[in-house]
Amino acid sequence: MRRSDDPAKQVTPSAANARTAVGLEEDSALAEACRTGSLSAYEQLYQKHGARLKSIALNLLGNVHDAEDAVQEAFLKVHRGIRSFKGQSAFSTWIYRILLNSCYDLRRKKQRRQETPEQDLEPQGTFEAPAAATDHPLRLALEACVARLSPHYRNVFLLFEVEGFSHSEIAAMLGISEASSKNMLYQAKRKLRRLLSESEKSVKSEPS
Amino acid sequence: MKIECKDLERVLREQEPPSLEALARHAESCAGCARELRLWNEISAVAGHMRKSWDSPGLWPRIQQALVAQSQDAARAPRIWSLGWLWGGFARNWQVAAAALALLVITASGAWMLLHNPEPAVEPDTAKRLLNKQAVREVEAAEAAYIKSIEKLSALAGPRIEHPATPLMVSYREKLLLLDAAIAECRANIEQNRWNAHLRQELLEIYQQKQRTLQDVVGEE
Known part of the structure; x- marks a missing residue:
């Protein structure tokens, strides 16, 4: 599902359509297996989507512990609600939507526990993430700026630019139109550009 | 373009x-x-x-365990529900049932004693109004059992009556206050004449009313 930046890896529309069809077929077979309650089906689901689910959760929640809790909660919700899944959307889209809701529920719970005013469901200040292979300064700055985006913009940006979902997938996950998804991404990137240039200026103005 | x-x-x-x-x-x-x-x-x-990536070898086993537990809970749920419902109903009602049974026994024995007094100690015209020593002891024992039963019910109904949350509870509270006043008055009269069958009967009836009212309070959801 991830869009490839490498032109060599780009595929023709017909090949892409064929791959999508196969993906959807696998998707619905997996959904059917999960519906029977088979643990191996859930394990397969974890193998297929676990890494991406964890990544999204971490980018939304800011720490590994909460991210793993959110992924676990998403699996439990999928298990509880699989009978209500009628295939209106792709199974994977449904799972990611559940994960996003789990992340927001978890954050709300934490905020309530901390008795802090629930403003914009911003991620926690500290970002306790696994060390990246290349801690690029621009990446760190970008992460800080993404955390300052409003939830809708942040979701679209993370899902499109970081996780590589298409606008149609994001639209299905967030219950918005494709045009809205594109517009939100544009607004998110515009704001990020402004925030990045502001932080760049403040770094330059600091005495060395 | x-x-x-x-x-x-x-x-x-x-x-x-x-x-x-x-x-x-x-x-x-x-x-x-x-x-x-x-x-x-x-x-x-x-x-x-x-994009974040990290090893979490414990995550899938944890999820798997949670899924199994959830499946087991789901499988048990209907049985738990019915047992829970039965147990809840029993727990809610056994004290009320016990109090009702005590009331029945007391009323029956009181009625029996009053109607079938074996040894009238006084003249036939006064027998209807006065009790003999044995009958007084039995009636007092019955009253004591009544009071005990009422105390149990009062303990159950206590919080609802002390802090009534609905207009109905306020009415119950007022009724109970009136009954308590009537009991106090009746008992004061009995102190003057503990052989008076009429007063004893009246006291038993007030106790009965109080017990029924408390049962209603306890039974009120």
């Missing part, structure tokens, strides 16, 4: 591949648009590195 500087925002917003290609061609000869496009693409390139 011809793209100009004024189209930059629209193209970036719409993200249609042909327009983006045309914008890239335009940027080759436009420094301003080239700079914008480069910054735009740079954000996308760096964002690709924001």
Whole structure:
């Protein structure tokens, strides 16, 4: 599902359509297996989507512990609600939507526990993430700026630019139109550009 | 497709591949648009590195365990519900039932004693109004059992009566206060004449009313 930046890896529309069809077929077979309650089906689901689910959760929640809790909660919700899944959307889209809701529920719970005013469901200040292979300064700055985006913009940006979902997938996950998804991404990137240039200026103005 | 500087925002917003290609061609000869496009693409390139990946060997076993537990809970749920419901109903009602049974026994024995007094100690015309020693002892024992039963019910109904949450509870509270006043008055009269069958009967009836009222309070959801 991830869009490839490498032109060599780009595929023709017909090949892409064929791959999508196969993906959807696998998707619905997996959904059917999960519906029977088979643990191996859930394990397969974890193998297929676990890494991406964890990544999204971490980018939304800011720490590994909460991210793993959110992924676990998403699996439990999928298990509880699989009978209500009628295939209106792709199974994977449904799972990611559940994960996003789990992340927001978890954050709300934490905020309530901390008795802090629930403003914009911003991620926690500290970002306790696994060390990246290349801690690029621009990446760190970008992460800080993404955390300052409003939830809708942040979701679209993370899902499109970081996780590589298409606008149609994001639209299905967030219950918005494709045009809205594109517009939100544009607004998110515009704001990020402004925030990045502001932080760049403040770094330059600091005495060395 | 011809793209100009004024189209930059629209193209970036719409993200249609042909327009983006045309914008890239335009940027080759436009420094301003080239700079914008480069910054735009740079954000996308760096964002690709924001994808997080870490080993969590314990996560799947944890999820698996939680799924199994959830399945077991779901399988047990209907049985738990019915047992829970039965137990809850029993727990709620056994004290009420016990109190009702005690009331029945007391009423029956009281009635029996009053109607079938075996040894009238006084003249026939006064027998209806006065009790003998044995009958007084039995009635007092019955009253004591009544009081005990009422105390149990009062303990159950206590919080609802002390802090009535509904108008109905307020009415019950007022009724109970009136009954308590009537009991106190009746008992004061009995102190004056403990052989009086009429007063004893009246006291038993008031106790009965109080017990019924308390049962209603306890039974009220």
